Structure formats: structure tokens, C-alpha cells
Amino acid sequence: MSVTEASTVNKRTTSSPTKPRGPARRKGTAGRANGNAIATLSVITVLVAWEFVPRLLKIDTFIFPPLSAVLNKFTDGATLTLLYQHAQVTIYEALVGLAIGIFLGVSVGFVLAEWSVTRKAVYPFIVAFQSMPKVALAPLFIIWFGFGYTPKILVVVMLVFFPMLVNTMNGILSTDPARLDLFKSLCASRWQVWRRLLLPSALPSMFAGLEVAVVNSFIGAITGEFVGADAGLGVLLQQFKNAYDTPAVFAILVILALVGVLLNQSVRLCRRRFVFWQ
Amino acid sequence: MTERIEVRDAEVVFTRKGADPVTAIHGVDLEVEAGGFVSIVGPSGCGKTTLLRAIGGLQDLSSGSIAVGDQEVIGPQRSISFMFQQPTLLPWMTIEQNCLMPARLHHRLDEQYRRRVGALLERAGLGTFGTKYPKELSGGMQQRASIVRALGQDPEVLLLDEPFGALDAMTREQMNFDLHQMWARAGVTTLLITHSIPEAVLLGERVIVMSSRPGRIIDDIEIPFGRERSADVMNDPEFSRLTAHVRSHFAKDDETARVKERGQLVRD
Structure with missing residues (x-):
């Protein structure tokens, strides 16, 4: 060895x-x-x-519109207002769900990493939930909580929670054993081990989880809106689809892509700042 | 200030689920006088690391006892400094922060500690690297920083677990003399585990030879070169005689033992 x-x-x-x-x-x-x-x-x-x-x-504009037809949607006042209002709803749902999901995922990740008994007890459920397509829960949330923000935020939370939980837990559990020995030999308290070793060691993995979580948050919000809602880009997508307004559908996709890139870049920026040693 | 180490009939047995228990060390008796420097050599898997970890309080004994000074070892102690095979520097801290970390953990970071670490860094040739991060340093420099971290604690006992195994030959020789000088000045009781027989003879006042499975002490050799040593020691005919003597223990290990060991490695 x-x-x-x-x-x-x-x-x-x-x-x-x-x-x-x-x-x-x-x-x-x-x-x-x-x-x-x-x-x-x-x-x-x-x-x-x-x-x-x-x-x-x-190619017919109805099938695949040229770029200018899509951009024209952003200069049309009525469509622009619609896009703006509904985008606000979706972004709100995604970001609130993201915040809650990160908080819960990281907290539970810490708990499961620290106490192996809870980890062993909860692990079967994590595996079961992990292998389930969580968006399938959306109809259930609609039955329980109606058509407002709550069920969409819950779908987002589900989709954010698990990558954060698993990556936080694994990040802590895969801390270099030699470094753990070092802290043990220095008689460090459990709190010192957490603050000075486990947390920094887990950060890279947590950021990897966050990158997935950010993408998932919008998948959750849009899917939630597909299943049942009165506002949001998911609703607007279906309305435009029903009106055969393909350029407007593309306009929404452009917005979603831009928001996605923006969030992803912010996460990368944070990662470079907080995990500067990698 | 410095403490003696006393190991009495120490045994460590590892039990793993679904595997036969492995006796890592068996019936080990060892005394190291206060301020002494003892090298331990042995084939891989002979339990020398286990013995060192037990003395450092990182490994519980199955039977027997270990005392450092008047105190029985039941867990890690602040007066014992451990240095590992790898530098184990934390990549998110600068070299200086890494070296000061033990004091920070023990809530005893003061001007005196900073000065001592500063002086040690200087002596280790890292004076201008205090503000660098570990990845900006070469492997040898990282390991030197790790020595500074261990000595900065002003320990009574220094336990070194193959600290130079990962270094190239040139750096290794330099580090050997650095370590020896630091030991001669600080007078700290030191136990060095190594794969290298010349290193063991060069640095130790005594060389302990261990055999494998179960690990036990099969020889204990006095090295009569005194506390001040230079590279000339290696040209001394006595040096060759002593290394040859230590090596003779391993030549007896026949080919089957080596094959067995290799098989073990593959299975691991």
C-alpha cells in the first residue's frame, strides 16, 4: 500500500x-x-x-423563424410587456426555490456528513428520491397547494435540494484523511475541524452542486408552470404555442438561455473567488 | 522540556469485517531517551507507521502501553508533533498561515510564536515564501514548510512518518541535514520512520529494525557518530559497515516473502 x-x-x-x-x-x-x-x-x-x-x-417561419423574426418580438411593445411580466414570475419562483433548496440541501448535507447514524437511516430515501424524476411530483404539489407560486417553488426546491445535499455530503466525506489526521494530532476541537478543514475541503464539490442546481431551478419553475399555473414563462410558452406564434416561442427560449448563462457565469465567478486555490 | 518515550509490549490488531484480523505490531518494547533521535526501518507493511501513530495517539493499542514522559498515551497530545508522508499543507492558506495554524488551534498565537516560525522559515530557506500558497512551491519546499509547522509548536516529541519519501535524492539529502541541524538545536525527542537505510543510519543515534507480519523489533543498533554530523559521515567506513549490517536483515527475506507482499499490493 x-x-x-x-x-x-x-x-x-x-x-x-x-x-x-x-x-x-x-x-x-x-x-x-x-x-x-x-x-x-x-x-x-x-x-x-x-x-x-x-x-x-x-423554411416556413412557423417551423423555424430566422433570427430577425425572433428579435422583432422584443421590439413589439405588447409582446415585450408580456415577456417581462411573465419572466418576472418565473425568475422569482426559480430564485426563491434556489435559495430555499440551497439552504436545506447544505444544512441536511452537513447533518448527514456529521452523524453516520442519520446518514445510514436516511440513505435509502435519498437513493429512492435521487432515481425518481422529481418533476413528476408537480401534479401532486398542485393538488396540495393550488395554482399559486408555492407548488412551483416546491418543485424547484426538490430539484435544487438533492444536488446540493449530495455534493455537500460527499465533499465533506471525501476530505483528505491525511489532513484529518493532522487535525487530530493537533488536538483540534470538532468545531475547529469543521471550520478550518471540512468546510473549505467541501467547497469545490458544493460549487459543482450549485452549478447543477442553478440549471435545475429553471427546469423546475418551467415544468411547474406547464403542469398548472396562471402566470410565468411556462404558461406564456403554451399560449404562444397554441397561437402558432413560433417566433415568440423562440423569444422565450432566448430569454431562458440568457438568464441561464448569466446565473452560470455568476456561479463560476463566485467559485473562482471562494475556491481560489484550485 | 523534552520527554522520553516508553513502549511496553505494544500490540495492534486490525479487525475488518469479512477478513481475517491482521496483527500490525506484536510485542513491541522500545525506549527512547529524552532528546534522542531514533530511526526505524523495515519493509513496507511491517507496522512501523502503526507504531508511530500509536505513540502519537492516533491509533489505539490492542494491548500493552505507551508512555511519553510520565503520561500514558491515550490520545493525541499537544506536546507531540506529527509529520506525515505528505506535506498536508492546507491549500487555502499561505505558507505562513499554515505554519501558524497549530498555534491558532491551541489559542496560543502570540508575537513569540510568530517570531519563532519566522526564524524557522528563514532557516528552512522559505523566508520569502511566507505569503505564497502551497501550490506555488515545489514538493521539497512544501515538505520543509511542513517541518517548520511541526517544529514551530516547540514540541517535546517529534514523530516523522517517512517525511522525505516523495522527494528527489538531492532535495532529500539536503532535507536530511536540515532536519538533523534543527533536531540538534531544538533537542527534541525524535522518532523517524524511513524506507532508506542510509537515511536511518545518517540521522539516528539508534536504528531500530522491524520485521513484517506481525511487526516486531528484531534489532537495535547504536550509531556512534555523535550529535554533530556532516556529509563526511557517509564516507566513513563505519557508515558502510552499519548500513550493510542493517541491510543484512532484509537480504534474509527470501523471494517468496517478496512475492507474497507484491500479491498483497495487487489485492489492495
Whole structure:
């Protein structure tokens, strides 16, 4: 055992000093700038193609509208007001559910990581819930709580709770045993172990969970609205679909994509700030 | 200030569900005088790490007793500093913060402690690296920072578990002399576990040889080079004689034992 351990350590430690730091870093930023340029170029290409390919192939606007037809929806006052009002509802549901789900997921994750008895008791239920498509609960929530915000927020909470719970718990449980030994040998109190070792160790995993949770929050809100609601982008999507207003449907998809990118980038920014050592 | 270590008839048996119990160490008697430096060598899996962990209070004994000073070891103690195979620095703290962490945990971080750590960092050649993060340092520098963290606590006993195993030969030799110097100055009772026979002879006032499965002590050799040692020691004919003597214990391990061990590794 100690032989294999030593060899992996060896690999890690000998590779780091041989890496020429200065040039590597310069190459890194150059690579990133290059990557940004490629990404920008690719986005522009796709947008241009979106505008002209449907026209060239004479595809019906009802099937696949060109970009300009979608953008026109944002300049139309009445549609814009509709989009704005309903987007507010969906974003509200998603963010409130996200906040509650993160709080609950992280708290329960801490509890389950600390007390193995509770972990063993609760684990079968976690597995059962994990393998179930949680959006299937939406109709039940509508029966229980009606057509307001509550059932949608609950669906979001369900979808956010589990990735946060599992990633928090696993992050804490996979703390480097050598570091745990170090804290033990230093006679650290349980509170000190949590604050100075377990929490920081779990942060990368928690952020990985958060990235999933952010995406899931909008899946939850939209699905909840599909099942039964009087407001929200999910409702608006169905109304536009029933009116065969495909450009407006695309407009909603654009909004959802933009909000998604915005949230995802904020999470990444936070990760880089709080998990600066990775 | 420094304490002696006394191990009496120590035995550690690991029981795992669905597997036969494994006796890691058996009938180990060991005395280390206060301020002494003892090296322990043995094949992998001979329980030397288990013995060290038991002395450090990280591993319970199945039977027997261990005392550090007048106190029986029943758990980790602040007066004992442990240094592990890996540097185990926390990546979210700077080198200085890492070295000061023990004091922070013990609520005894004062100007004196800071000065001592500062001086140790300086002596370890890390004077200008205090504000760097571990990943910005090479493996050897990280391990040196980890020595500083251990010595900064001003311990009475220093337990070193193959601290230099992951280093390249050049860095390793340098670190050997650094460690020896720090020990000679601090006078702390030190136990070093190592795979390297020359390292054991070079640093120890005594070399303990352990055999595997179950781990027990099969030889205890005085190393008569005194407290001040330099690289010249390695050119001394006595040095070759002593390393050869230690090595003779392992040459007896026949091929079957080695094959058995390899099989164990694969199964692990």
C-alpha cells in the first residue's frame, strides 16, 4: 500500500517543480484570449446562419423563424410587456426555490456528513428520491397547494435540494484523511475541524452542486408552470404555442438561455473567488 | 522540556469485517531517551507507521502501553508533533498561515510564536515564501514548510512518518541535514520512520529494525557518530559497515516473502 502511495505522490511532486511557471502562465492567458476569440467568432457565425439559412432553404417561419423574426418580438411593445411580466414570475419562483433548496440541501448535507447514524437511516430515501424524476411530483404539489407560486417553488426546491445535499455530503466525506489526521494530532476541537478543514475541503464539490442546481431551478419553475399555473414563462410558452406564434416561442427560449448563462457565469465567478486555490 | 518515550509490549490488531484480523505490531518494547533521535526501518507493511501513530495517539493499542514522559498515551497530545508522508499543507492558506495554524488551534498565537516560525522559515530557506500558497512551491519546499509547522509548536516529541519519501535524492539529502541541524538545536525527542537505510543510519543515534507480519523489533543498533554530523559521515567506513549490517536483515527475506507482499499490493 505504502509503495503505491509513494509512487503517486512522487508523480505529483516531481511534475510541479519541472513545470516552468513563467512561460506556462503566459501561454495560459494567450490560450484563454485565443479561446475567447474562437468562441466569439463561433457565436457570430451561428447567429448569421440562424438569420440566413432558414431564408435560403425557404423554411416556413412557423417551423423555424430566422433570427430577425425572433428579435422583432422584443421590439413589439405588447409582446415585450408580456415577456417581462411573465419572466418576472418565473425568475422569482426559480430564485426563491434556489435559495430555499440551497439552504436545506447544505444544512441536511452537513447533518448527514456529521452523524453516520442519520446518514445510514436516511440513505435509502435519498437513493429512492435521487432515481425518481422529481418533476413528476408537480401534479401532486398542485393538488396540495393550488395554482399559486408555492407548488412551483416546491418543485424547484426538490430539484435544487438533492444536488446540493449530495455534493455537500460527499465533499465533506471525501476530505483528505491525511489532513484529518493532522487535525487530530493537533488536538483540534470538532468545531475547529469543521471550520478550518471540512468546510473549505467541501467547497469545490458544493460549487459543482450549485452549478447543477442553478440549471435545475429553471427546469423546475418551467415544468411547474406547464403542469398548472396562471402566470410565468411556462404558461406564456403554451399560449404562444397554441397561437402558432413560433417566433415568440423562440423569444422565450432566448430569454431562458440568457438568464441561464448569466446565473452560470455568476456561479463560476463566485467559485473562482471562494475556491481560489484550485 | 523534552520527554522520553516508553513502549511496553505494544500490540495492534486490525479487525475488518469479512477478513481475517491482521496483527500490525506484536510485542513491541522500545525506549527512547529524552532528546534522542531514533530511526526505524523495515519493509513496507511491517507496522512501523502503526507504531508511530500509536505513540502519537492516533491509533489505539490492542494491548500493552505507551508512555511519553510520565503520561500514558491515550490520545493525541499537544506536546507531540506529527509529520506525515505528505506535506498536508492546507491549500487555502499561505505558507505562513499554515505554519501558524497549530498555534491558532491551541489559542496560543502570540508575537513569540510568530517570531519563532519566522526564524524557522528563514532557516528552512522559505523566508520569502511566507505569503505564497502551497501550490506555488515545489514538493521539497512544501515538505520543509511542513517541518517548520511541526517544529514551530516547540514540541517535546517529534514523530516523522517517512517525511522525505516523495522527494528527489538531492532535495532529500539536503532535507536530511536540515532536519538533523534543527533536531540538534531544538533537542527534541525524535522518532523517524524511513524506507532508506542510509537515511536511518545518517540521522539516528539508534536504528531500530522491524520485521513484517506481525511487526516486531528484531534489532537495535547504536550509531556512534555523535550529535554533530556532516556529509563526511557517509564516507566513513563505519557508515558502510552499519548500513550493510542493517541491510543484512532484509537480504534474509527470501523471494517468496517478496512475492507474497507484491500479491498483497495487487489485492489492495
